[in-house]
Amino acid sequence: MLFNSHVFVLAFLPITMLGFFLLGRLQSTRAARVWLVAASLIFYGWWSWLYLGLLLLSMLANYAAGNAILSAREAAPGRARALVAGGVAANVALLGWYKYAAFVADNVTALTGIEFAVSGVVLPLAISFYTFLQIAYLVDCGRGRAERYSFLDYVLFVSFFPHLIAGPIVHHHELIPQFRQRGNFRFRPPEVAAGVAFFAIGLMKKLLIADPVGALATPVFAGAATAAPGLLEAWTAAAAFSVGLYYDFSAYSDMAIGLARMFGIRFPYNFNAPYKARSIIDFWRRWHMTLSRFLRDYVYIPLGGNRRGAARRHMNLMATMLLGGLWHGAGWTFVIWGGLHGFYLLVNHAWNGAVARAAAQGRDIRLGAGPARALTLLAVVVAWVFFAAPSLASALAVLGGMAGLNGLARPETALLLATALQGPRALAETIGGMAMLNGAISLGMLGLALPIIAFAPNSQQIVDGRAAEIDEPRRWPRLRFRPRLASACATAAAFLIALALMADVKEFVYFQF
Structure with missing residues (x-):
């Protein structure tokens, strides 16, 4: 279902809002949250009921993994780190199969002549976005930055239909607490307007x-x-x-x-x-800001960020942008796009250094x-x-x-x-x-x-x-x-x-x- 379609604007949205605010008048907000989850799953299933099962399985597996990580974090830190690594690897493998299997197979075929029957793999809608949400959640569980949520809260966080298909990439700690605020279940004209x-x-x-x-x-x-x-x-x-x-x-x-x-x-x-x-640095602070934040917090900083010298920072920047390019699409054109932006960032940092050195000498070359x-x-x-x-x-x-x-x-x-x-x-x-x-x-x-x-x-x-x-x-x-x-x-x-x-x-x- 598309936001810019008659069925969404004239049917789905008004029915969902009416049910949400009517149920929100009850003493408990549970019924309203269940309604919103059901509406979100219908919204996703409108595209493909088959891949709705994949979304549900992904949420169930990641919720269980998150709870296991939280349980092990204090008693067995090593086991918690292994669970985080395993959970992230499983998510990446799932994304890799659906999004990159055909790309890898085509390149292997071009190099070796061996053909693989993976051309029929269909990319499930929104898999990149809901996978990123859940990878961030697992990593935060390992870092001690997540709490033990109810399954209903977790499913609503991942599947909430406004961000499910293409973002913004919202973190659990930004969204779930809002669903616990009683006032958000009341019809508030200024917010709706x-x-x-x-x-x-x-x-x-x-x-x-x-x-x-x-x-x-x-x-x-x-x-x-x-x-x-x-x-x-x-x-x-x-x-x-x-x-x-x-x-x-x-x-x-x-x-x-x-x-x-x-x-x-x-x-x-x-x-x-x-x-x-x-500047390009400024551009990435302004373009797709939630993706930039994700790449910084869950790729660039874990790689070492700028903490290990200029050469390592340059490597980390380039690796992050190459991965960002590959995330956008399974093709060499996307890799080159990401690599170009990585190169731009390196040039930008070099220019900033030259500006700083010139300023120290009393010259302004900005x-x-x-x-x-x-x-x-x-x-x-x-x-x-x-x-x-x-x-x-x-x-x-x-x-x-x-x-x-x-x-x-x-x-x-x-x-x-x-x-x-x-x-x-x-x-x-x-x-x-x-x-x-x-x-x-x-x-x-x-x-x-x-x-x-x-x-x-x-x-x-x-x-x-x-x-x-x-x-x-x-x-x-x-x-x-x-x-x-x-x-x-x-x-x-x-x-x-x-x-x-x-x-x-x-x-x-x-x-x-």
Whole structure:
């Protein structure tokens, strides 16, 4: 079931909220929590009842492992460490089989000629996200940072439908205590209004910007290996993918945060205007913030972090980013994307060191805000090419086009541009009226999205204001959400527009991860 579908907006969500708040009026909150678990399992099972069993088995096994670790931690620390290692290894093995078996088999076949029959393995929805949640829980049990939860609390933590499919990656200690607060089971109009506002903003991002803008990039990347794009097509596709991906995943995160808020639950923010970053280090503090936090706390720091000298820190950074790239997808393009960001981080740290040494000598070699942002964004867009491309050959073809190696444009694109100069009627006769309209909408939304990214406040600033604790100056005060008639009308209009655009429902990009 998709957040941006009629069945979710018109049936699942109102029924789930009604049952939750009616049951929440009872003396015990247990019935409301059971209702929410049942709704979450139905939400997941809507995609595949078969893999619902895998999710339930995973939760049961990890809950039992967590309790065993907590029991052994004081009496037998060595056994507790072995249980943590075994539990993490089992989770990684499960994820590895479903997500990477075909990738490994294809590479072994390419090297040895031996074929393996694993091509039919289907990637279960959300397995990466619920596996990460549970790995963090097991590690925290071993560190003494988790308590012994009831099975109902644990299942609700993992399966809570707003974050189940694609995050944010919420920790047990952030979520479970909120389900123990009696006030969260009462209908609170300010929280519900804020949640609806977040959800509406996410819907608009997805339907008005992400979907049409992303459509500009897909055909270029899909056909790049056979028909190399020119300068115009390559940069348009790279820009469209960069904008489309950001709006797609930030839309999902906004909708997840909003849905949780409707139930009185607060998720951590997941984006903080990442394309305004002044360095790659800054970018990773702003992009997919809960994933960055997970990689830092459960990969980078356990590897040694920056505690063992600069050389070890560089190795740890590179290893973390390579693993982060591989987590996003089973392909060499994702590994290269992660490796590029690892390299960027090493360059960033080296530059910071050079700035510090220059400052000690009384010299200032820092870049201004504008050049720093432009350079950072250029590096990010170049890396996105590998993320977007279906193959290494496609990525290299697009990069060649961006460098001008394939000419200004493909012949067919040059012909379309010449036809467009003759007027809309000539273009419509050549490609069809609907194709012309869709192309105009996509290009128009891309042009609109760029100044929004550069100047407008982000969703948490609009809804939560300064409470969002974002280090951006206050801008566009009229965009600040307040639960008043004007805001209600704007939100209602957004929902009506969304319902009209839901005829062609598109999945969120991060569903494939």
